[in-house]
Amino acid sequence: MHQRTEPTEQAWPPNGFHGPPHWHRRAERWRNRGNGEPLRRDPEDRLAGGVAAGIAAWRGFSPTTVRIVFVVITLISQGWTIPFYLGGWLLIPAKGAEASIGSRARHDSRGIALAIALASLLCVVLGLASVLNAGLINTYGWQQVPSVVLLVLIWRNASDSEQAAMRHLVEPLESIGGGQGMRRGLGWRLVAAVALLGAGFGWLLTSHESVALLRPLAGVILVTAGIVVLLGPWWLRIARDLVLERSARARAEERADISARVHDSVLQTLALIQRRADDPQQVVQLARAQERELRSWLFEGRTLGDGDATTVGEGVRQIQRDVEARHGVPVEVVTVGDCPLDDDLNALLAAAREATVNAAKWSGAGVISVYAEVEPKQVEVAVRDRGKGFDPGAVPGDRKGLAQSVHGRMSRHGGSAAVQSAVGEGTKVTLTMPRSAASAEAKGGGRR
């Protein structure tokens, strides 16, 4: 197994430490941090284990920078960073997971046994190989013994999603080994790769003194070329898949947001409507409240808060919401212009609210329309219904609602109110408030 995965290790551009001289201290720090502080691998942004992305996020670098640094250091340090990368993978918990792979691996006695067995096998192989070329094996070989151990433990204990990702990474190797995924072109690549690898390893391992300087270099080039020929297309595909996967995830998140919204409000309302199907008024009320909420979310990009209104337009819409919710009568609102609220305008809105509630309670109208217009000099609100109406001359003195409260409120703040009503034709209350708070004397006044 380790022989299969070895080439992929080299090609992974993972990341680890910032320099060979300090790796002991850093490894210590890393371990402590990884367990205590929020250094987390980021499987969302992974190329291999997400360690580079995790460190980048933790330290505020770009993941690409960290990965390049890692690859460079790997080349300089003769591959020493690879076991540490794998150590990080094993010991740093993934984002969102509470335990690292390592904590699970501790209980995996079969995995540990397998890892030790493979490690000793690899030692034997390396020992034999070093007879052929001691320098090379001593330089590049022994570091990878711990890598193999770590890789085995990771492989056996990673979470399902991570295993799926790893399987994706080594897919090319499996298809070579199994011969299942043989496609056109693969045969040619295989032949070319075997030739290149054979030549490369041959040159590397049989170094005669005479060409000692030339051959290792040529060997490395040939081996690299062989790997690229063999695996290049797959790596390209994997890189492409990663990009696709990420954008798909972004889309999925957006969809989740929308479906949460739909579920929270729309589906709930639909369920309520079905249950109240025998009460038409309630159904209309629910449908309208939902419509308004959805509309404000879709077209105005805001959610309806219960916070205080700060402008005339908001205030009127708040009246609309409250009256519809409490009295179940639809309120049609049209506003023209807008301006911030002050004391006088608050009084105007309070009077408008009262007139609207009054209409909802007594008029029997199917719909109430509220029209607010902010003009340079005054603000006018007209509340109108097509309900039963009344004879303004015949309102008994004890019906305080409109007569006192609305008139009183308006005149105290320098505004005016006009009530227009006829039996059987509905009622219209026109409220006018001059805009400047400073001008105490009433300006304008009811139009009729």
Add this chain to the structure above:
Amino acid sequence: MNTQARTLPRVVLVDDHSLFRSGVRAEIGHRVEVVGEADDVGPAIEVIDQLLPDVVLLDVHLPGGGGQAVITAVKKDHPEVRFLALSASDAPEDVIGVIRAGARGYVTKTISTADLADAIQRVADGDAVFSHRLAGFVLDAFAAAPSASDVKPSFDPELDQLTSREREVLRLIAQGYTYKEIARELYISVKTVESHVSSVLRKLQLSSRHQLTRWAAERRLT
């Protein structure tokens, strides 16, 4: 019956929701003659071209480019076809957009069946139809006195202003008054109300105030 059948306006429905189309067809089928349906810009232009209906009931939002595209394409060859825009969104720039493209009116999808049939009849007769919300938009758009930077020399400065009578009519429409009620309220005839509304529509379509467009765009941001 015969005379009625002859006066029924011929209508084409353009809406991408088949449920909505069949609903409208069922509801107003006896007041108008629904001669065709389409669910997108391309098919709509084709159907209208073939059938030449009196009125096209046109959804503002269509997958392939929106109601404006249909109006623009059809108006070129058949300026006599009239459009009544219909929308669920009430987003001002959409509404102003279709009106300026040439629709004779705009109503919301929540309109009652009787009102919709009335509106279609009115558009078929060559009048304009404003929903209370559109009236609000128009008042809003024309409300702000044009500042110096906005005044672009117009061919006809009258187009940039509403008369006080037009303003009054619009205010009452915004408050939910019917034309008949407005006529009674202002002591004028229904025909006069209609002519005021038509003249507002003309100003809306022809005014060179770029404030109008900018207003619609800004309105969305608040």
